[in-house]
Amino acid sequence: xxxILGFFGFIQGLGVSVMMPIIITVIGAALGVGLGKSxxxxxxxxxxxxxxxxxxxxxxxxxxxxxxxTMVEKFGLALSIIDVGWPASAAIAMGTTVGMFIIxxxxxxxxxxxxxxxxxxxxxxxxxxWHFAFTGSIVAIIxxxxxxxxxxxxxxxxxxxxxxxxxxxxxxxxxGMPGVSLPHGFTAAFAPxxxxxxxxxxxxxxxRDINLDVQSMQEKFGVFGEPIFIGTIIGVIxxxxxxxDPADIMGSITLILTLGVSLGAVLVLIPRMASLxxxxxxxxxxxxxAFIQKRMPNRAKIYIGLDSAVxxxxxxxxxLALILVPVMLALAVILQPLGNQVIPLVxxxxxxxxxxxxxxxxxxxxxxxxxxxxxVLAVGLLIATYMAPFQTAAAVQSGFDIASAAGSANxxxxxxxxxxxxxxxxFVFLSNxxxxxxxxxxxxxxxxxxxxxxxxxxKEAKELHAEA
Amino acid sequence: MEDAQSLDRMPEGKxxxxxxxxxxxxxxxxxxxxAIAFFVxxxxxxxxxxxxxxxxxxxxxxxxxxxxxxxxxxxxxAALVDGELRLxxxxxxxxxxxxxxxxxxxxxxxxxxxxxxxxxxxxxxxGRYFVGCGDMYDENGEKALDLYQFFLDTEARLxxxxxxxxxxxxxxxxxAKKN
Numbered sequence: 001x002x003x004i005l006g007f008f009g010f011i012q013g014l015g016v017s018v019m020m021p022i023i024i025t026v027i028g029a030a031l032g033v034g035l036g037k038s039x040x041x042x043x044x045x046x047x048x049x050x051x052x053x054x055x056x057x058x059x060x061x062x063x064x065x066x067x068x069x070t071m072v073e074k075f076g077l078a079l080s081i082i083d084v085g086w087p088a089s090a091a092i093a094m095g096t097t098v099g100m101f102i103i104x105x106x107x108x109x110x111x112x113x114x115x116x117x118x119x120x121x122x123x124x125x126x127x128x129x130w131h132f133a134f135t136g137s138i139v140a141i142i143x144x145x146x147x148x149x150x151x152x153x154x155x156x157x158x159x160x161x162x163x164x165x166x167x168x169x170x171x172x173x174x175x176g177m178p179g180v181s182l183p184h185g186f187t188a189a190f191a192p193x194x195x196x197x198x199x200x201x202x203x204x205x206x207x208r209d210i211n212l213d214v215q216s217m218q219e220k221f222g223v224f225g226e227p228i229f230i231g232t233i234i235g236v237i238x239x240x241x242x243x244x245d246p247a248d249i250m251g252s253i254t255l256i257l258t259l260g261v262s263l264g265a266v267l268v269l270i271p272r273m274a275s276l277x278x279x280x281x282x283x284x285x286x287x288x289x290a291f292i293q294k295r296m297p298n299r300a301k302i303y304i305g306l307d308s309a310v311x312x313x314x315x316x317x318x319x320l321a322l323i324l325v326p327v328m329l330a331l332a333v334i335l336q337p338l339g340n341q342v343i344p345l346v347x348x349x350x351x352x353x354x355x356x357x358x359x360x361x362x363x364x365x366x367x368x369x370x371x372x373x374x375x376v377l378a379v380g381l382l383i384a385t386y387m388a389p390f391q392t393a394a395a396v397q398s399g400f401d402i403a404s405a406a407g408s409a410n411x412x413x414x415x416x417x418x419x420x421x422x423x424x425x426x427f428v429f430l431s432n433x434x435x436x437x438x439x440x441x442x443x444x445x446x447x448x449x450x451x452x453x454x455x456x457x458x459k460e461a462k463e464l465h466a467e468a
Numbered sequence: 469m470e471d472a473q474s475l476d477r478m479p480e481g482k483x484x485x486x487x488x489x490x491x492x493x494x495x496x497x498x499x500x501x502x503a504i505a506f507f508v509x510x511x512x513x514x515x516x517x518x519x520x521x522x523x524x525x526x527x528x529x530x531x532x533x534x535x536x537x538x539x540x541x542x543x544x545x546a547a548l549v550d551g552e553l554r555l556x557x558x559x560x561x562x563x564x565x566x567x568x569x570x571x572x573x574x575x576x577x578x579x580x581x582x583x584x585x586x587x588x589x590x591x592x593x594x595g596r597y598f599v600g601c602g603d604m605y606d607e608n609g610e611k612a613l614d615l616y617q618f619f620l621d622t623e624a625r626l627x628x629x630x631x632x633x634x635x636x637x638x639x640x641x642x643x644a645k646k647n
Contacts, residue, residue, distance in 0.1 A: 047527060047528070047531070050524050050527075050528075051524065051528040051531075054521055054524045054525060054528070169639075172578075173577075173578045173579050174579050175577075176575070176576070176577030176579070176580065176582065177575075178576065178632060179632060223489070223493075226493045226497075228493065228497060228501075265501055268497060268498050268501045269498065269501065269505070269528070269532070271498075272498055272502070272528070272531070272532050273528065275535075275584070275598065276531060278575055278584055279584070279596070282573060282575060282584070282586065285632075286573060286630075289630055289631045289632055290630075292631055293629055293630070293631060301631055301632070301635045302631075364579065460638075463638050464631065464634050464635060464638055
């Protein structure tokens with residue numbers, strides 16, 4: 001058992017960029033794509049993920065975080081909970097007992113769901129199973145019962161895989177990623193909110209007719225509607241708010257323009273990384289298709305479940321994420337009377353992941369995306385505040401160094417990812433009532449959801465094979 | 469029957485050209501940004517600053533530049549003339565006789581009508597294309613939707629049992645019913 005756990009712990013420690021090529025290679029070879037082609041596909045996907053992570057976390061993160069820190073200092077925004085960022089949440093999640101077992105457990109749940117036709121997603125993004133471990137770990141801490149923690153992690157995975165299935169057609173259509181679903185524990189959790197707000201907007205005359213998509217932006221604003229200009233302009237505006245100092249005009253201009261050009265470059269380069277991923281995945285998804293044709297001739301379409309990073313390249317998602325940076329800070333202050341105590345800092349670039357499924361759900365309408373984004377952020381900040389004591393307790397239990405992350409061992413910590421996760425919040429909220437109530441309510445909901453999904457999948461398979 | 473239908477729908481004799489401004493921002497600007505980023509990252513790598521990140525950025529820039537300027541994966545002009553598919557990018561014309569295409573893998577974006585193609589398996593230097601049908605127009609100003617459909621039809625003709633092809637057929641039938 002120790003050896004098995006040690007193996008999965010080693011795999012986990014490699015990180016997504018190393019793990020994804022290995023998994024893609026193994027899956028490709030198992031599907032009969034051929035070892036050489038599978039290795040090539042795996043490496044291409046790995047390079048794509050390195051590129052996306054570099055641009056999102058390093059270029060975007062390192063450009064935005066100092067600007068926002070300056071804004072916070074300049075405007076004297078003082079809130080008591082420190083956003084320590086998603087790497088801290090992942091470390092907390094994987095440092096617990098639930099985290100130690102999450103990869104084999106997650107794989108088993110996925111296999112069972114595939115064989116019972118309750119999901120169409122082969123979730124190869126096993127690194128992101130940590131989101132399920134995060135939920136499970138916090139439930140285990142609140143209820144002081146490890147079994148309930150494991151049950152919560154499994155239920156969370158079931159719900160997220162189904163959300164991945166039902167949003168996959170929109171992902172294929174809007175993000176141009178055929179055969180891909182995004183069963184990402186953080187991103188998928190915002191899909192129901194986006195669906196609800198989108199439905200609500202559909203009911204409001206006048207508002208429902210407002211459409212601001214990339215094409216109309218480009219038609220209306222000419223070259224200034226191009227992603228490179230949108231990124232640069234938003235960067236310059238954020239830079240002006242953060243860095244403009246009448247005492248040092250030249251220094252301010254340098255900082256402002258650097259931020260503008262960096263964000264413009266981000267909007268140009270990220271879509272190219274998505275192309276790289278698509279090139280890498282093509283042989284694997286064709287291999288999966290051929291495998292199903294040959295071995296499981298009556299099955300519905302199968303999706304390859306990937307990290308939501310593959311969807312951040314959409315210009316609407318990226319533009320919204322940048323626009324929402326100052327909005328996020330304003331919301332943090334505005335929501336203070338309602339209880340918000342979280343000031344978003346390290347997880348600023350995470351807003352991009354929140355919006356990945358929002359863009360397809362609102363049919364790439366930037367106006368609706370902005371409304372959904374504001375709602376999602378407002379809800380997220382309040383959830384992150386609610387979650388902070390539990391996240392801090394989990395951090396202490398898993399041996400996370402709070403003092404070096406937050407500046408004081410007594411500080412309360414949170415993060416947007418997964419501290420602001422609405423699904424995790426439901427588990428935590430119900431666990432605070434009673435652990436068995438939590439597992440009972442969410443378990444029944446997950447089973448009902450799975451039965452409904454099975455019916456949908458079987459219907460789709462029937463339609464698909466009626467064509468043959 | 470399927471073969472004949474697909475070939476009948478082929479928009480024979482049509483040439484589609486990428487809108488010049490869109491080609492500038494979709495293809496040329498990213499290449500220029502990648503070239504600049506390559507040198508900036510190279511400078512950082514040589515100076516020993518953020519070396520792993522800088523090397524990563526350089527690799528990605530090479531990918532962008534290689535695809536654009538060497539493999540010429542972004543055709544500016546696409547034509548279906550005399551039973552041939554002709555794709556022109558940065559001065560190179562790749563010609564495929566339609567009846568000699570044995571395999572066409574298509575990854576389409578139904579929203580933008582852009583398609584990633586691998587012709588006859590595709591190779592490092594030739595056979596991979598990102599065709600922006602949504603931004604290409606014929607001489608009458610019509611979007612290259614026929615060309616986009618031709619790619620989908622050809623994939624369906626060559627690999628009719630492919631589950632993605634079947635799913636696409638079911639989807640389009642459902643959409644047709646809705647409309």
